[in-house]
Amino acid sequence: MSSLVSDKPKADPARPYDGPPDYRVVGQHGMYPQLSHDEISRFNFLAQMNRHLSTQIMPGVKEAFDARVEPKFMAANGRGFKDRHEVRKALLKDPIFQWWSALRRATMETRQQAGRWVTLRQADQLNAKAKALTEHDQRLKLNPDLPLPRYVEAIDHHCMPGSYHTELTEGDVTGPCNYDIGIFATTGGMLGRYNDGGGQAIAAWVKEALPDLKPKRILDIGAGLGHNVVPIAQAFPEAEVVAIDVGAPMLRYGLARAKTMGVDNISFVQGDVSDLSDLADESFDMIHSCMFLHETSYASMPKIFAETHRLLKPGGIVFHVEQPQYTPEMPFFEQAMRDWDAFYNNEPFWTKMHEVDLDSWMVSAGFERDKLIHGGVAAVVDPDVFPQAAQDTKQEDYGRKAAWHVVGAVK
Amino acid sequence: MSKIDPLALAGAKSKGKRPYFLDTDVERLTNIVLVLAQELAVVRERTDTLERLLEQSGVLTRQEIETFTPTKQQADERGAWTQEYLARVFRVLQQEREALQTQEASSEEVADELAKV
Numbered sequence: 448m449s450s451l452v453s454d455k456p457k458a459d460p461a462r463p464y465d466g467p468p469d470y471r472v473v474g475q476h477g478m479y480p481q482l483s484h485d486e487i488s489r490f491n492f493l494a495q496m497n498r499h500l501s502t503q504i505m506p507g508v509k510e511a512f513d514a515r516v517e518p519k520f521m522a523a524n525g526r527g528f529k530d531r532h533e534v535r536k537a538l539l540k541d542p543i544f545q546w547w548s549a550l551r552r553a554t555m556e557t558r559q560q561a562g563r564w565v566t567l568r569q570a571d572q573l574n575a576k577a578k579a580l581t582e583h584d585q586r587l588k589l590n591p592d593l594p595l596p597r598y599v600e601a602i603d604h605h606c607m608p609g610s611y612h613t614e615l616t617e618g619d620v621t622g623p624c625n626y627d628i629g630i631f632a633t634t635g636g637m638l639g640r641y642n643d644g645g646g647q648a649i650a651a652w653v654k655e656a657l658p659d660l661k662p663k664r665i666l667d668i669g670a671g672l673g674h675n676v677v678p679i680a681q682a683f684p685e686a687e688v689v690a691i692d693v694g695a696p697m698l699r700y701g702l703a704r705a706k707t708m709g710v711d712n713i714s715f716v717q718g719d720v721s722d723l724s725d726l727a728d729e730s731f732d733m734i735h736s737c738m739f740l741h742e743t744s745y746a747s748m749p750k751i752f753a754e755t756h757r758l759l760k761p762g763g764i765v766f767h768v769e770q771p772q773y774t775p776e777m778p779f780f781e782q783a784m785r786d787w788d789a790f791y792n793n794e795p796f797w798t799k800m801h802e803v804d805l806d807s808w809m810v811s812a813g814f815e816r817d818k819l820i821h822g823g824v825a826a827v828v829d830p831d832v833f834p835q836a837a838q839d840t841k842q843e844d845y846g847r848k849a850a851w852h853v854v855g856a857v858k
Numbered sequence: 859m860s861k862i863d864p865l866a867l868a869g870a871k872s873k874g875k876r877p878y879f880l881d882t883d884v885e886r887l888t889n890i891v892l893v894l895a896q897e898l899a900v901v902r903e904r905t906d907t908l909e910r911l912l913e914q915s916g917v918l919t920r921q922e923i924e925t926f927t928p929t930k931q932q933a934d935e936r937g938a939w940t941q942e943y944l945a946r947v948f949r950v951l952q953q954e955r956e957a958l959q960t961q962e963a964s965s966e967e968v969a970d971e972l973a974k975v
Contacts (some may be wrong), residue, residue, distance in 0.1 A: 484903075484907060485904065488899060488900040488903040488904065489896060489900055491899070492895075492896045492900065492903075492905065493896070496892075496896075517945040539879070544879075545879040546879070546880070547877040548877075548879040549878075549880050549885050549888055550888065550892065552876075552877065552879070553885075553888060553889045553892045554888070554892065557889075557892060557893055558874075558894060559872065560868050560869045561896075563864070563867065563869075563870070564864055567862050567864035567867050567868055568864040568875075570862045571862075574903050587957075595967075601873075601874075602872075602873055603872035606872040606874075607872060608870040608871065608873075609870070609872075610872075612872070615862050615867070616861065616862060621862070660943045662862040729960060735946040741948045760859040760866035760929075784882060790877065790879050793872060793873075793874045
């Protein structure tokens with residue numbers, strides 16, 4: 448009889464690995480903070496935790512929905528669900544949804560703490576570095592008197608304490624730096640080395656859809672720290688790019704970050720994109736937003752669309768990159784799951800934005816219906832290192848998948 | 859010198875009322891356990907780095923770690939450490955058991971008693 452306990456371990460079992468790469472593949476641009484071994488390990492854990500939640504636990508929510516949530520609702524009400532909100536409220540009573548949700552929220556809060564620890568402990572150095580890179584640089588245009596839109600002031604988006612705008616001290620960039628370094632953990636490494644998989648996808652999409660477009664001036668609205676606009680500026684090196692956001696720390700960090708990456712054709716301008724009256728009519732060939740509209744409001748969206756129409760040159764293109772809208776074809780269950788970030792990850796307008804007919808809003812803003820554009824893009828990443836979003840059929844993360852819809856128009 | 863205290867600010871709350879999905883105490887504990895799980899992964903990864911570096915520099919091989927068999931003395935020391943560890947972790951249950959053996963007054967009752975003239 449052979450012993451079950453061998454004193455010689457076998458070679459490492461060759462379990463094929465598909466998951467997030469080690470955090471150290473993340474690109475170290477010049478504004479990157481110093482990270483200790485343990486701080487990196489935290490991000491590795493959090494990336495794996497998010498991946499585990501989406502691939503191993505979340506599928507159970509659908510199984511529970513089919514097996515008991517929906518049957519229970521039908522038995523109690525004598526009818527099916529009439530909208531996504533009924534589905535969500537029924538899911539809230541189910542243990543699998545409760546535990547998945549509790550862990551997902553906890554993981555987000557833990558990720559914020561992990562990143563904030565890194566940036567706050569070296570705040571002085573980071574802020575000094577940003578100051579040295581941006582002081583007297585005309586490409587940073589701040590407006591300290593700009594009123595904060597209610598949609599930014601009301602809630603800290605994606606549970607990011609201080610959101611896009613808070614400065615803990617003069618010239619603070621710790622907020623955007625925290626955002627930048629933790630995207631890897633939130634997306635399980637799906638956005639690539641410089642969190643620019645989205646921007647790279649947009650650039651590739653534009654070049655394919657409009658091969659003749661040679662934009663001289665590009666406007667990015669709601670640019671944040673510029674991780675999506677940098678690859679666009681790189682794709683159109685001859686273009687003059689303007690990145691607008693309300694958050695001064697984001698812009699300050701954005702310019703410093705872009706400069707250290709050798710990208711010098713972007714200006715970072717503080718402004719509210721529902722009123723860009725400082726910019727001249729028909730002065731841009733291309734205007735876009737990336738995962739921005741869902742953080743605005745019904746009051747500002749028509750103004751944003753109208754401003755983009757005013758600012759575009761004839762023949763120019765505007766487009767917005769977002770997760771898909773809640774169309775009648777989308778099952779209520781999927782809509783309810785996609786609403787999770789709206790209600791439980793501090794993205795309240797997400798649910799409202801995704802139910803409107805964006806085409807009609809664009810037409811109301813002056814665009815011609817037959818010149819509207821629809822498309823789809825998936826994050827472009829280095830496939831040797833990062834999991835590829837488009838091919839990743841295992842990870843339908845209802846709103847967090849690194850694949851998006853494009854809606855836009857040619858003027 | 860920075861006025862920013864990472865210890866106080868790293869774990870700051872984000873603006874917006876927090877949702878709870880479970881019994882709030884269970885969810886609070888879940889949050890604590892998640893961070894302990896994270897820190898365990900951090901220690902595990904550090905140990906892994908250590909082993910790989912030691913192997914790389916020829917100090918030991920990981921094979922030696924896998925096949926390490928403690929001597930009787932070493933095993934006893936490790937066993938004793940584990941007993942002490944578990945006794946610390948489960949102190950509250952030990953005390954529950956001890957409490958079964960006695961009828962004790964609460965501090966409020968003792969205070970009242972000691973205040974009697």
